[in-house]
Amino acid sequence: MESEPNKLKLFVLTRFLKREPVSTSRNAIEAMAAIPRYAIYYAPAPGSELDRFGAALLGYDAYTGSELAFPDGVLQMAPDWRDLTQDPRKYGFHATLKAPFSLASDQNEAGLEAACEAFAETPRPIPIIKPVVDSISGFIAVIPGKPSAELELLAADCTRDFDPFRTPLTPEDRERRNPSKLTPRQRERLERWGYPYVMEDFRFHMTLTGRLPDERREPILDMLRHRFAAIGLDTLAIDRIALFCQNNAQARFRIVNHWKLRSISTP
Numbered sequence: 001m002e003s004e005p006n007k008l009k010l011f012v013l014t015r016f017l018k019r020e021p022v023s024t025s026r027n028a029i030e031a032m033a034a035i036p037r038y039a040i041y042y043a044p045a046p047g048s049e050l051d052r053f054g055a056a057l058l059g060y061d062a063y064t065g066s067e068l069a070f071p072d073g074v075l076q077m078a079p080d081w082r083d084l085t086q087d088p089r090k091y092g093f094h095a096t097l098k099a100p101f102s103l104a105s106d107q108n109e110a111g112l113e114a115a116c117e118a119f120a121e122t123p124r125p126i127p128i129i130k131p132v133v134d135s136i137s138g139f140i141a142v143i144p145g146k147p148s149a150e151l152e153l154l155a156a157d158c159t160r161d162f163d164p165f166r167t168p169l170t171p172e173d174r175e176r177r178n179p180s181k182l183t184p185r186q187r188e189r190l191e192r193w194g195y196p197y198v199m200e201d202f203r204f205h206m207t208l209t210g211r212l213p214d215e216r217r218e219p220i221l222d223m224l225r226h227r228f229a230a231i232g233l234d235t236l237a238i239d240r241i242a243l244f245c246q247n248n249a250q251a252r253f254r255i256v257n258h259w260k261l262r263s264i265s266t267p
Contacts, residue, residue: 034248038112038165039091040098040158042206043242043258049231050131054093054142057208057224058085062092062244065254077223084220087210088139091253095142095206097158097241099195100253101166109245112165113257116243119161120259127151127238129204133221133228138212140221141205142228148204151238155202158241159193166194204238239263 044051046063055061056071059082074081103112127150131142144151169190177196179187186196197203208224242258 035102036248037100037102037246038109038256039094039096039100039244039246039253040116040162041092041094041242041244042097042204042238042240043092043094043244043255045240045260046258050142050233050236051093053228053231054206054208057227058089058093060089060092060252062094062253062255065252071227074223078216078220084209084212084216088207089252091207092244092255093206094242094244094253095204095238097155098162099197100244100246101194103165104167107165109256112162113243115162115165116241116257117259119158120241120261123262123264124154124157125150126261126263127154129236129238131228131233131236133208133225135217135221136203136205138217139207140209140212140217140224141207143203143205151204152202154238155204156199159195159198159202163193169194 043062044054051063055063056068057074059068059070060066061068070081078084103109127148129148129151130145132145133140134143136143173194174190177190179190182190182196183201186201189198189201190196209220212220239261240258241261243256244253245256246253
C-alpha cells in the first residue's frame with residue numbers, strides 16, 4: 001500500500017501534468033512539508049578526526065542527531081558562530097554526491113538502502129584527494145586541492161544510479177533553484193537530474209560555514225585553516241557513501257546508514 005506522502009506527491013504531480021488546480025489548503029501544505037527527503041553524501045567515517053572536526057564546528061552530529069559544543073576558542077573569535085553555521089548545520093558535515101530528493105511513488109527507503117549497498121559493493125577506483133580549506137562561492141569548505149577525475153566519476157555514477165529513486169521536480173522545486181541565474185547547461189541538468197551542479201558543474205565540497213560577508217571571510221578562513229592543519233590530514237580517500245534523511249522540511253538531515261566503497265583493486 002502506498003504511504004500517504006507518496007499518495008499526495010502522486011496527486012500533485014497528476015494535477016500538474018493535467019494543468020488542473022491543486023488545493024493549497026493548510027492541510028495540503030503541511031502534508032507536503034512532512035514528506036521526507038533523502039540524499040547520498042560522502043561523510044567521513046564516524047569518530048574519525050575529519051568527522052569530529054566538521055561535526056564540532058557545525059555543532060551537530062549527523063550520525064547520532066546530537067547537538068555538539070563548538071570547539072574551544074571558536075565563540076571567542078566569532079561570537080555569532082551559531083548563526084554563521086546555521087545553513088550547513090541543517091545538513092550535517094558532508095559532501096554532496098546525489099542532492100536531496102523526495103522518493104518516487106514506486107520507491108521506498110528499504111529499496112534505496114539496498115541500492116546504496118549494491119553501489120558500495122561494486123568495485124571502483126577510490127578517489128584520493130589532498131584536502132584543503134578554502135572559500136568557494138562565498139562560503140568556506142573542505143575541498144580538493146586539485147581536480148580529481150576519479151572523484152568526478154564517482155559523483156556522476158551517483159547522479160545516474162540513484163536517479164530512478166527521485167520523484168520529478170515540482171514547479172516549486174524548480175523555482176527554488178533560480179533557473180534564470182543558471183547557465184543553459186545547468187538548466188538542462190536541473191531538468192534532467194533534478195539538480196544543476198552535476199557532471200561538468202560538480203564541485204566536491206564539505207561545507208563549514210554559510211555565505212560570509214567579504215569583511216568576515218578572511219579572518220574566519222585563517223582560523224579554520226589553522227584548525228584543519230592541526231589534524232594533519234594530508235590525503236583523504238573518498239571511500240564511503242552515506243544515506244541521509246530529512247524527515248520533514250524543518251528537520252535536520254540524519255544518517256540512516258553508511259557503507260565503505262569497494263576498491264577496484266580489492267581481490
